[in-house]
Amino acid sequence: MAFTIAIDGPAASGKGTISRLLAAEYGFAHLDTGLLYRAVGARMMEGVDPLEAAKALRAEALDGDALRTPEVAQAASKVAVIPEVRAALLDFQRAFARRSGGAVLDGRDIGTVICPEAEVKLFVTANAETRARRRHAELLERGIASDYAEVLADVQARDRRDMERSDAPLRPAPDAVRLDTTTMSIDEALAAARAVVDSRRA
Numbered sequence: 001m002a003f004t005i006a007i008d009g010p011a012a013s014g015k016g017t018i019s020r021l022l023a024a025e026y027g028f029a030h031l032d033t034g035l036l037y038r039a040v041g042a043r044m045m046e047g048v049d050p051l052e053a054a055k056a057l058r059a060e061a062l063d064g065d066a067l068r069t070p071e072v073a074q075a076a077s078k079v080a081v082i083p084e085v086r087a088a089l090l091d092f093q094r095a096f097a098r099r100s101g102g103a104v105l106d107g108r109d110i111g112t113v114i115c116p117e118a119e120v121k122l123f124v125t126a127n128a129e130t131r132a133r134r135r136h137a138e139l140l141e142r143g144i145a146s147d148y149a150e151v152l153a154d155v156q157a158r159d160r161r162d163m164e165r166s167d168a169p170l171r172p173a174p175d176a177v178r179l180d181t182t183t184m185s186i187d188e189a190l191a192a193a194r195a196v197v198d199s200r201r202a
């Protein structure tokens with residue numbers, strides 16, 4: 001039976017972490033939809049037309065580590081503004097969302113566009129400074145050179161682009177439960193998310 005958990009929110013709010021942990025907890029499949037846009041952005045950086053890249057994308061073969069860089073994140077948010085690119089990525093995401101056995105998808109438009117019928121919708125936020133601090137620490141941990149002020153500017157630029165685009169802008173679905181993780185640990189955020197999921201599964 002299909003059961004979809006849709007998790008949206010701004011950059012580095014913790015949605016990927018919560019999604020991975022929820023998927024493990026419930027035995028659901030997980031799709032980080034940001035990786036699709038990052039892959040198209042990375043191809044654009046190589047000179048490939050973004051629409052051609054989106055149409056040719058093989059989601060199974062994405063290298064998460066290589067795509068999780070600040071440069072690729074900026075490129076991703078630029079190709080994400082193009083309606084035809086979003087349209088080319090739609091069917092794959094919709095099919096994933098309704099697969100049998102349960103699915104967790106995280107991104108910007110899962111609860112609003114990809115799967116408005118999702119059984120659970122979470123909108124995960126944290127203030128921009130906290131998000132930048134977390135992403136900065138994560139990059140350093142992974143051995144990627146990082147400057148806090150640049151990370152903050154990057155996160156804010158992407159937030160603005162993601163919220164202001166006309167096609168599938170970043171915003172909470174009317175029926176999404178908001179989860180502000182600014183002062184929460186990962187364990188606390190997971191517990192809050194689980195409580196919402198459990199209330200919908202009962």
Ligand SMILES: Nc1ncnc2c1ncn2[C@@H]1O[C@H](COP(=O)(O)OP(=O)(O)O)[C@@H](O)[C@H]1O
Nearest residue numbers: 011012013014015016017134138181184185186
């Ligand atoms: N509640 C939290 N408290 C502290 N650090 C967190 C929390 N949630 C996530 N993180 C850390 O912040 C970074 C960004 O989280 P991530 O889940 O990748 O965000 P997103 O998917 O929204 O971009 C990761 O290093 C993650 O371990």
Ligand SMILES: Nc1ccn([C@@H]2O[C@H](COP(=O)(O)OP(=O)(O)O)[C@@H](O)[C@H]2O)c(=O)n1
Nearest residue numbers: 011012033034037076077080107108109158
């Ligand atoms: N469902 C989605 C997922 C990502 N994106 C775009 O892809 C970019 C990278 O997404 P991401 O989720 O990998 O970024 P982080 O939140 O992990 O920093 C975002 O800034 C958005 O512009 C989108 O438009 N729609």
